[in-house]
Amino acid sequence: xxxxxxxxxxxxxxxxxxxxxxxxxxxxxxxxxxxxxxxxxxxxxxxxxxxxxxxxxxxxxxxxxxxxxxxxxxxxxxxxxxxxxxxxxxxxxxxxxxxxxxxxxxxxxxxxxxxxxxxxxxxxxxxxxxxxxxxxxxxxxxxxxxxxxxxxxxxxxxxxxxxxxxxxxxxxxxxxxxxxxxxxxxxxxxxxxxxxxxxxxxxxxxxxxxxxxxxxxxxxxxxxxxxxxxxxxxxxxxxxxxxxxxxxxxxxxx
Amino acid sequence: xxxxxxxxxxxxxxxxxxxxxxxxxxxxxxxxxxxxxxxxxxxxxxxxxxxxxxxxxxxxxxxxxxxxxxxxxxxxxxxxxxxxxxxxxxxxxxxxxxxxxxxxxxxxxxxxxxxxxxxxxxxxxxxxxxxxxxxxxxxxxxxxxxxxxxxxxxxxxxxxxxxxxxxxxxxxxxxxxxxxxxxxxxxxxxxxxxxxxxxxxxxxxxxxxxxxxxxxxxxxxxxxxxxxxxxxxxxxxxxxxxxxxxxx
Numbered sequence: 001x002x003x004x005x006x007x008x009x010x011x012x013x014x015x016x017x018x019x020x021x022x023x024x025x026x027x028x029x030x031x032x033x034x035x036x037x038x039x040x041x042x043x044x045x046x047x048x049x050x051x052x053x054x055x056x057x058x059x060x061x062x063x064x065x066x067x068x069x070x071x072x073x074x075x076x077x078x079x080x081x082x083x084x085x086x087x088x089x090x091x092x093x094x095x096x097x098x099x100x101x102x103x104x105x106x107x108x109x110x111x112x113x114x115x116x117x118x119x120x121x122x123x124x125x126x127x128x129x130x131x132x133x134x135x136x137x138x139x140x141x142x143x144x145x146x147x148x149x150x151x152x153x154x155x156x157x158x159x160x161x162x163x164x165x166x167x168x169x170x171x172x173x174x175x176x177x178x179x180x181x182x183x184x185x186x187x188x189x190x191x192x193x194x195x196x197x198x199x200x201x202x203x204x205x206x207x208x209x210x211x212x213x214x215x216x217x218x219x220x221x222x223x224x225x226x227x228x229x230x231x232x233x234x235x236x237x238x239x240x241x242x243x244x245x246x247x248x249x250x251x252x253x254x
Numbered sequence: 255x256x257x258x259x260x261x262x263x264x265x266x267x268x269x270x271x272x273x274x275x276x277x278x279x280x281x282x283x284x285x286x287x288x289x290x291x292x293x294x295x296x297x298x299x300x301x302x303x304x305x306x307x308x309x310x311x312x313x314x315x316x317x318x319x320x321x322x323x324x325x326x327x328x329x330x331x332x333x334x335x336x337x338x339x340x341x342x343x344x345x346x347x348x349x350x351x352x353x354x355x356x357x358x359x360x361x362x363x364x365x366x367x368x369x370x371x372x373x374x375x376x377x378x379x380x381x382x383x384x385x386x387x388x389x390x391x392x393x394x395x396x397x398x399x400x401x402x403x404x405x406x407x408x409x410x411x412x413x414x415x416x417x418x419x420x421x422x423x424x425x426x427x428x429x430x431x432x433x434x435x436x437x438x439x440x441x442x443x444x445x446x447x448x449x450x451x452x453x454x455x456x457x458x459x460x461x462x463x464x465x466x467x468x469x470x471x472x473x474x475x476x477x478x479x480x481x482x483x484x485x486x487x488x489x490x491x492x493x494x495x496x497x498x499x500x501x502x
Contacts, residue, residue, distance in 0.1 A: 052407035072409030084404040088422040088499045097418065101408045129499040145404075155407070 002028040002051075002153065002185060007060035009046050019210040020046045024060070026204060026213060031183040033222075035200025037190055039244070043211030044189040045081075048157050051187060052078045064153055075102060077146030077154045077184075081161070083138045085130040091117070091141050092126040098149035116148045119181075120174055136167040140174065147178055154186040160195060169228075172198055193237045193244075198227055203240070207247045214247050288468050297473040304458075304470075309477050311453040315371065316443055316485065319378025320432070326379070327386035328428065334387065335394020336420055352384040357445060369450030377446045382435035389431030393424030426500055429493045436485050440478065455481070 007024040010017050020043040028034045038044050049055040050062055053071035062069050077098065078084065085094050095117065096108045117123045120140045130138055139159065146154055160168045176199065179186065190196050196203050201222040207214040217240075221232045272290045279287040297305070334341045334348075360377060367373040397419065405415055447456025455478045462470035493500075 049403075052403065053409070054403055054406050070409070071407050072411075074409075076407045076409075078404050078407035080400055080403050082400060084400065086401065086419065086422075088425075088497070089418075090499075097404075098408055101405065101410045101414050101418075131499070149408075 001030055001065060002026075002187075003061075003063040003066075004028075005061045005063075007047075007050065007058055007062060009043065009050070009055065009058045021058075022210040022212050024211070024213055026216070028185060028187065028202065030065075030185050032202055033179065033186040033188060033200045034202045034204060035188045035190060035196035035219075036204045036206060037193065037196045037240070037244070038206030038211060038214075039208050040191060042206045042208050044191075044206060045157055047206075047211070048078075048155050048187065048189050051153060051155050052076055074153065075149055075151040077149050077151035079142050079146055079154075079156045079159050081158045083130075083142040083159075085138055085141055085145075087130050089129075090126065091122065091128050091130075091133075094130070094141055095144045095148055098145055102149065112148060116144045119178055120144045120147070135163055136171060139163060139171055143171075143175060143178065147182065147184075150182065151184055154184045156186065156188045158190055159188070161190065161192065168195075175199070193240050194228075194233075197221070197233060197236050197240065205240070205243060205247070215243060285468050288472055293469055293472040293476060296469040297476055300470065300473060301477075305455075305473060305477050308453055308455050308458040308474070309481060311451075312443060312447065312455040312478070313481060315374050315447075315454065316378060316436075316439055316481070318371075319375045319439060319443075320382065320436070322375065323379045323383040323386050323435075324432075327383040328390055331387040331390025331428075332394060332416065332420060332424070335391040335424065336416075341391065348384065348387060352388070356380045357442070360446065360449075364450065374443070374446045374451070374454075377442055378439045381442050382432075382439050385431045385435040385438075386428065389427045390424050393427030394420050396427075397423045426493070426497050429489055429497070433486065433489050436489070437482070440482055440485075444478070 004024055004026040007021060008019065009021040010019050012018075024047065026034075036044050036047065046055060050058055051064075051069060053069050053076065064074050067073060086097070089097065092113065095113055099108050113126075114123065117126065120143055122137055122140045122144065125133065125137065125141075130141070133141065139162075142159070146156075160171055163171065172195065188196070188199055197219060201219050203217040203219055205214045205217070206212065219236075221227055221230060221236065224230065227233050275287075275290045279289045330344065334344050356377065359380060360373075363373045363376050363380070367376060401419055401423070402415065405418060408414075410418070443454070444456040444459070447454035448460045451457055455474055459471055459474035459478070462468075462474055
């Protein structure tokens, strides 16, 4: 369980303080995919960086299985917006980087690597470097690196937003399949309404600057077959859009 | 492992240079510019017996100087690039000492370290270490902070971060700095070898000049240029192997 209590993040600049996140309270049960959606600049990425242990200066408490966030204690897989692959490492080295740092080089199982790469549809690309791969392939490598680590918590920051629509849907499917095989607690940040409905079992809507939790919705159609063709999918995405819009308009009138 | 194509271009380059040289020697028509063919014949004749040992000395001095600069300069550049406090402290020192003409320090270096090998190698170090430090520092600073995030979230320590990110990321800039520094190093080497030694290409060329033996002098210049080529090609070779991720 991931427990977020009264988290407020303030960026201090010379003349004024800017509140990025205000009083966030959330509970995310183990093995859930929590989708956080909100307009650009609402502090989604900031929230994710707190989980990743990149931002440590905040008020309130964030606990993962009862422990404060400490990247050298927990296993945290982090997929940043640009996939976070190191250009000087080939696919194999990139994928195994997490294990190498967490457990040491001798814990890398080549069988595991092969299995994971094949499952994510990038088998045989071990020797390639990131700039020899398409955006979709890079994204798959990034997913492979996160999954092979068997993390306690998987963090994804707009992971699919740079991909074209068809590739995005393919990789979303690949992600879900891999996730179902090993359901890891996941926090997915996105500004894509359809993505959050397709991938998240719990949807959190953040409001605009400062980011506050506006609504938490348990996604009723998560995990159903053929979601994209269902009526509920379309009505839910309309509903979500309506909620988000309301909030933005309220904000602007303030 | 230079590919064939590249080798052909090196060939063209050499032919072009030789043609210009030949033209100049024909126009000037004085012993001070001998024809390239005569120089080549002379070079073949005296290379093993006379020049090789001088070339060996020069190569060793450059090699030792470069290696020492790397051993000292790379760690300094790395910590300056990554740790803000180190940079704040060391940058002013670097900037103040970098512009000092190092040749002006030659007498001091010679007085302190003698006329032998050490002062010659130190001169090379003094010249190229700054380029190494600054290139490495800027290379590290140019790494986008997002590159560190996946490692931070893995709880990586400084050793991991240096090994996995900082060192490989700054490698191309480092090799570029070495390439720029190498040419300077050769000129400095030449200068220092005109003092207090009987070995080295600098000594050989100046000695031939004093003896008005222009054929030998030009043979020496050709060998010095070949040493330069060898060093540049080695850097290219290292780059192709260690930074192969770049070109693809």
